[in-house]
Amino acid sequence: MSTTITQQIDLEKLKQAIDEVVYTQIDSTILYYVQSCVNCKACEAGCPFSADGLEYSPVNKAEITRQLVRARFTVWGMTIGRVIGGAKKYLKLDEAQTLADYVWHCTDCGSCMFVCPMAIDSGALIELMKQISFKAGIIPKVYKELEDLEVSEKYWDIKEIQDIWNGLINKIGETIGKSVQLDKKNSEILLYSSLYEALVYPDVIIKTAKILDMLGKDWTFMSKPLGIRPPIGIVIGDSEGSVEVMKRIYEYFKEINPKYVIMTSGGYDYPTLRYRMHEILKVKPNYEVAHITEALAKWYEEGEFEIEQLDEVITWHDPCQLSKRGGVIEPPRVLLKALSKKFKELPNHGVNTLCCSGGGGSCSLPSTIENLAKMIGYTLDESDKKFLEDRVKSLKNAGKKKIEEINKIKPQKVLTGCPVCKESIGFSIDYYKADSKVYHIVEILADRIKVKGK
């Protein structure tokens, strides 16, 4: 086991965190996930981190939650289980270190659920571990720093961040040849972007705006981002902080009152803003949150535009949060089939797509985190560096499997719909020197969309 977080673990604080999380979060779903696992280890085959070691297989990681729940909620766990094992009321120091290590070896990608014959979502159990870890203060400092900035909204006080965002707005304006409508109420579409996307793929946002403009849509953009990659709290286990940020996002959406909120990211923010935010806040939105591929597929099928074909082998990497967690599998395929007759599926796709290991709980490429840290003036300490180094190891292991399957079909272009997938697969392509290139689907589509009658 590699321990990635070396700061002092306060066992008293950890005890309190365990009680708070386990006692408050138990419900029939978690109970089912805890007691129905048959330990068949089928989930091992779905998890990108099994390649880092079998101890990172979903069932093994999630066992910590199971033991904590059993000790509190099962007759066996409250009695014999505590003596012969299988149930633990609290964790010892070495177990706490294991927990700290395991939680960052899960992207909450959902693969384990689809591979599990019992449909158990180990990711959901690991998420509880992450909440415990956060409450106990066992968290990579750089993530905590970024989230604090997001929750407090202080990121907007940083001039460099303002420059990046305002620069993006200007570039969109230059591309469409007119000034961008900002925060316009009652527009049909709100083009949603986080600061993170503006940083890693501004071109994708600009090209999406170009498409909306070409199609003559009534759309608006945000005068400032609603967070760094909101809500970061969801992926680092800060349930309270994430609620604060979600309230802010919801208030903004409600105020702008669009018909559609369209995003280019198919990362964890997609299912979060689409479902989870509303479930947590217990509100029924008047708008529909959609990925850009859902909107484009619909408009394409309704005949709003044609797509000029490519004569190349292309494939699609299903982002886990978009496909497995979000259920968006068909729409990108409508577009890809129109884009090239040589569209080929990867051997594992749809709900069985192999995770790039960069998303969800792992929070993107280490180099991007380093850049963000630099931008906000935070100096990475030794534990942060060690943590990020470990992330690179996982990316290489998961990337190897991804590249092997990409090489099987040898596409010229791998298209996807998520900033982190694009970064992670790009990293693997470079590292393993594959012949393909990776793009966000909008990057290719924007120049090949022909609006009818124009």
Place this chain on the structure above:
Amino acid sequence: MVAFPYYPIGNSLYNVALSLFIPTIFFFFAGATYRIGRYLITYHSPLDVNPSMPLRGKVSGGEKIKDLVNTVANSSKVGAKRKPITTIVGLLMHLTLILIIFLLAQHMIFWAYYIPPYSALFPLAIPESAEDGLLALTMPGHPTTTMAYTFVNDIWGPLTVILNGQILTYLLMVFLAIYLAHKFYALAERLVIRAGDWWFFLLLFIDVVLGFLASSHIPNNVTWYDNLLGAHILVAEIIIATLPFTRGFHMFEFWFGKVREWYFMTFRRGAK
């Protein structure tokens, strides 16, 4: 000189086992009620936040059914591709176990005694051994009693050469041994292995061996037979009574888990 040795009827494990069957069922239902009750108490219905989704469109009835089939089949399909050996052994083990428990002629008589409508399945009875199989529908022999004939006059035909209790039991013992070995492997890899894992498999393994010895008359002695059969039933009763507290309960919950997955993916699209 005694023509037949003395046989103490009513003084074997067999009788003990039979008299414990009803209490076993009672324990099982009490345990199952406890387990299901906990789900009901902690249940809160999910909020459907997206009642109308114009961009995403509707899912047709046919697609929903296709999704359900895919949901149930997906884990086996992926498993067969990515972990072929364990998946195929697992599937065969389940198949063998189901056939033996529910269709072995002897077991069918037992089930039909407690649940009379079960006798409707008698034509599917699997004979105990290949020799009995010779009396199958397509290879009629000349049984001396009508009762024996009824139970071997099945629809399996020549298949009874492999579809018989003995062969299925050999296979089951091998599969269960592979499963137990898998647990030791996990132990050696320092992975979590729970008491429920080896306990359930061990009981199952012992039970299959006991049933095999009894039905094969090893040793060939009527007192041994009654005790072995009694022990076989007793172990089965321990398994049944403790089912709600072991992994064995997955035979009921499996369906629930898959339907739940289907509901979330097809109707709610991805919400956890």
